Amino acid sequence: MTVCAACGHEIPDGAKFCPECGAPVAPVAASREQRKTVTVLFCDVAGSTELGESTDPEALRALLARYFDRMKEIVERHGGSVEKFIGDAVMTVFGVPVVHEDDALRACRAAVEMRDAFPELGIRGRIGVNTGEVVTGTEERLATGDAVNVAARLEQAAEPGEILIGAETAGLARGAVELGEERRLDLKGKSEPVPAYPLVSAGGELVRRFDIPIVGRARERRALDDAWERVRSEAACHLFTVLGPAGVGKSRLTAEFVATLDDVPVVRGRCLSYGEGITYWPVVEAVLQLGRRPSDPRAAVAIASLLGESEEPATADEIAWAFRKLLEESAPVVCVFDDLHWAEPTFLDLVDHVADWSRDAPILLLCIARPELLDRRSTWAGGKLNATTVLLEPLTAVETEELIDRLLGDAGLDDALRARIGEAAEGNPLFVEQMLAMVAESPNGDVVVPPTIQALLAARLDQLDASERGVLERGSVEGKIFHRGGVEALAPEESDVPTKLMALVRKELVRPDRTQLPGDDAFRFRHLLIRDAAYDGLPKAARAELHELFAAWLEGHGSDLIELDEILGYHLEQAQRYRAELGLADEKTDELAGRASARLAAAGERAALRSDAAASVALYERAVVLAPDDSLTFERELRLVRMRMESGDLAGALRDADSLIDRAEQSDDRPRELRGRLARARISYLAEPATVGAFQPLVDEALELFGALGDDAGLADAWTVASTADHAALRWGRVQESLGRMLEHAERVGDRLLADEANARLTAAYLYGPTPVDEAISWYEAHPSEHPFFLANVGQLEAMRGNISKARELYGTAIERGKERGQLLLAASATMEAADAELAAGDPALAAEIALGGVAELEALGEQGWLSTVAGLAAEALYRLGRDEEAWHLTDKAEDAGAADDVITQMLIRQVRGKILSRRGQHEAAERLVAEAVEWCKPTDALEVKADAHRDLAIVLVAANKRSEALEALAQAQKLYEEKGHTAGVARMEELRAEVIATLPA
């Protein structure tokens, strides 16, 4: 029996959480298992069997011992470690226990030295080097991963005396190594040939390009200029430190400054990232560049000792003093020390000494370091009056853009990719540069983190102590922004998380951020790539467990979060995913999947309710993938179909609906099949020129079956389709009734989305039906909504009562909102109301523009239901503009797309064609067509549509010189417009009437 570390309550065996306080039991992933990218080097003796035959066993043993010792010495000098000896082979790893950013190059250098040592040792060896991800910290130290196997195979494929390196290693060491011609090797267990490169030499450095004009940094340049100005005018020493993370541009900034100093000697020294006995390497470089010795003989001796020219030993103090003397005698002088974060303490003391003791000599000590310097010496430059430190911040977004432009030159880059690079690099010029280079190399245009940068970040994290690293990793589980409370819940073994977090802030890895949870503290990773590097170091098993624990913690603490479901869904999904990837297909994994699915579906539903169709589809897709096979899954799948339809993906919606129907049929599940068919009917009404009447038998059967079963969800669906059919027939009274039933059942099952839709569509009945305009507007005002449908409809009503400016504002907002929320179909269909409003307002040019735009958008979406009507409206507008040919063409389009019993479409086709024929003098045919339209609308109660048809009848009768019949049709039209309260229509009829009376003989 154990007790809870948080509250002391007893915990039953096997429990994961304390039953009393809910704190997690057992530290998670307490072992320091880690995923990391390392470089593996294999070295073996070629022809060792023959060697064994020809050599005395004792001599052979001595030979091999010498060989092993020598190899080990070389590898360790370069910062690698010998993993194991296997027969005559040596396996070594660079990156264990700590990763260095230049591990690949270190391995290459070691390989070259090993090869060069073979002849002297009297053996013929061969070497393979490869870089890749492995798991470390397990029992057997280095888990064998693919990277290890490939290194071994490369070694076996090498000729005696040859080194073969893999593509990853070659990429990482590029510029610093000389390679032979690429070879493609068929390796055992690899489906594709593996590229390999003979390594010739590795004497170079990893260099960065400084050829692009510098961007920004004006302020920091000024600070440097000022410091130099002071040094000269006061003849004093100044210590100027440029701090900043890797790649931010410290060396670059310094180079720019130094380039402006032409009459002053500048000496440079660089701290090296590895090796012993190189404490003074930067001083040696500087002394050699100064090209002189101090005049004081004692100082000269110390310098000679430093340079290895004298056997006489010198102490650290003596060397520091001597170097200061030398600088003072060389003044004015600028002394640049780069990469101070790798400096040995003795060297830092030396710089301190010069800064503190130098008098009356203009010396600028320009030091460059990553913030890690402060880990080694937190008081660096502190308390000095003659010191300045600047922290280089990331480039701004504008500067980043400029840098991208400069790096690209004439090469093009697509906007999306460009934006992604700008975002991912977060203002780090090195990252920008390397990501652009990677994109240039990989034509599929993915932005991935370049391996060089991965190595850089991994190296940074490997320097943290285990508990700081643990805290950072726990934070990375939550995301780029994380909370102290979450970390504490995930790291119960860590007693003082706040202190660790402050240390990470000091190390510039995270910074405090605004908390999203009251009473907690939030932190943000300085860079998303740092977060990713920390996360990537976690083994998958730990990730799975941590995500699950985090979800448990958040459930208790995140009730204020608006997107709680989405976030919980994500963490549960990740926990499930990693378990599945590890092959843990058990009950626990299934349970996680089920919970994730439920959360994601809830989030998807909320997105649907705020009309964010695109987001809803994405969430439901994930919910469906994770859902267990049950009735909930079925509802989620139906919802996905629905949201796909709304987002304008009609083909996808049809495909999913068909799959639902198929599966229901196969399992003889008639209710599910009917629900699938009802869903499909709604889409096919939009996507396929079906006749709406064909829905009736389906609706009848569904109403009967679901009525008998008392299935409200099914009934709601059936009434939805019924209302659609009535809608198409323009029987608005019946539409109101079926929508009322739909609403009732939707509310009973708590389906808010469907209820909202019923309410929204009731608005159409008020718009097109017999309700007078003023009354309809009052109804709308009593049921306010932000739904695009609603806005477009009110817009059309306003146009009817002559208020076109208000109408434009409303339909404009409707279209814009639809687009903004990804409801492309809604946005496109709102062009119908917009074009109608402009026709009523007497602006056919604008109406044509809007309607033609709508036609193009609907066609692009594969939509057909609205398309036919919008095409009809476009035809009407074009006719009014006198563009008869085009108008006719659009009536063809309307005819192709429209259902045979889609009343409004069929009427528009006939009215426009009739009027065109009338213009061409074919009066009889014209009159017949328009009369047909009038017939079509007789059974409907759509007042405006009816009025329009009578108006058009009047128009063709006027052209045919039929005065009294024309006046009669006009009177009919006018009466209908009046009944609707359509003042714009009434006014137009009065004008027409005056024209008829004035132009036609009695």
Ligand SMILES: Nc1ncnc2c1ncn2[C@@H]1O[C@H](COP(=O)(O)OP(=O)(O)OP(=O)(O)O)[C@@H](O)[C@H]1O
């Ligand atoms: N302001 C800038 N404008 C244009 N290019 C820049 C700028 N700053 C940096 N770069 C480029 O970004 C790359 C990285 O810069 P630099 O080597 O100076 O970084 P650093 O801060 O010294 O990094 P490290 O800590 O690794 O030494 C270089 O290729 C450099 O030319």
Ligand SMILES: [Mg+2]
């Ligand atoms: Mg640098």
